[in-house]
Amino acid sequence: MTDQFTRQAQDMLAAAKEARIPENVQAFAEDSVAKTREAYGKLSSAANDGAKAMQEIMLVAQAGAKSFGDKWLHTATVNAEAAFDAAEAMARAKTVPEMARLQATFVQQQLAAASAQTKEFFDLSNKIGRQTLESMNAAATKTFEQLKSVG
Numbered sequence: 001m002t003d004q005f006t007r008q009a010q011d012m013l014a015a016a017k018e019a020r021i022p023e024n025v026q027a028f029a030e031d032s033v034a035k036t037r038e039a040y041g042k043l044s045s046a047a048n049d050g051a052k053a054m055q056e057i058m059l060v061a062q063a064g065a066k067s068f069g070d071k072w073l074h075t076a077t078v079n080a081e082a083a084f085d086a087a088e089a090m091a092r093a094k095t096v097p098e099m100a101r102l103q104a105t106f107v108q109q110q111l112a113a114a115s116a117q118t119k120e121f122f123d124l125s126n127k128i129g130r131q132t133l134e135s136m137n138a139a140a141t142k143t144f145e146q147l148k149s150v151g
Contacts, residue, residue, distance in 0.1 A: 046146035053139030060135045064128030071124055075117050082110065 086106035093099035 042146065042149060046143055049146060050139070050143050053135075053142065057132065057135045057139060061128075061132050064132060068121075068124060068128060071121065075120075079110070079113065079117075082106070082113070 083106075086102065090099050090102045090106075093102055
């Protein structure tokens with residue numbers, strides 16, 4: 001029985017060595033590989049572009065956060081300096097009414113400054129948000145266009 005199995009296996013291998021793949025099957029396989037390679041190339045390109053776009057979005061957001069932080073530090077410094085200047089002026093006051101006037105002036109100035117600073121922070125936040133969203137929108141639009149071409 002083992003000899004018979006061995007002969008059958010050898011016969012099948014010999015027949016397989018002589019067997020030909022039909023040309024239409026070869027052409028279909030080659031075409032499928034080419035189309036798959038092309039689709040992969042487009043998808044790979046879209047993925048790379050998407051990663052670059054994410055980096056750009058992060059850089060825009062990071063720059064915005066740095067700008068906001070710098071503005072906050074500047075504002076805190078300006079406010080601290082104003083408080084020290086006011087404290088020095090009040091310390092040199094000769095009378096209670098003079099000290100009260102200096103304190104009232106300082107409070108009025110700080111309220112005006114706080115209003116202006118709040119507006120500046122609001123405007124800066126809007127600008128940062130708009131820039132970040134514009135970057136995200138541009139990246140999404142580009143990615144969708146690339147993916148449509150893969151179709």
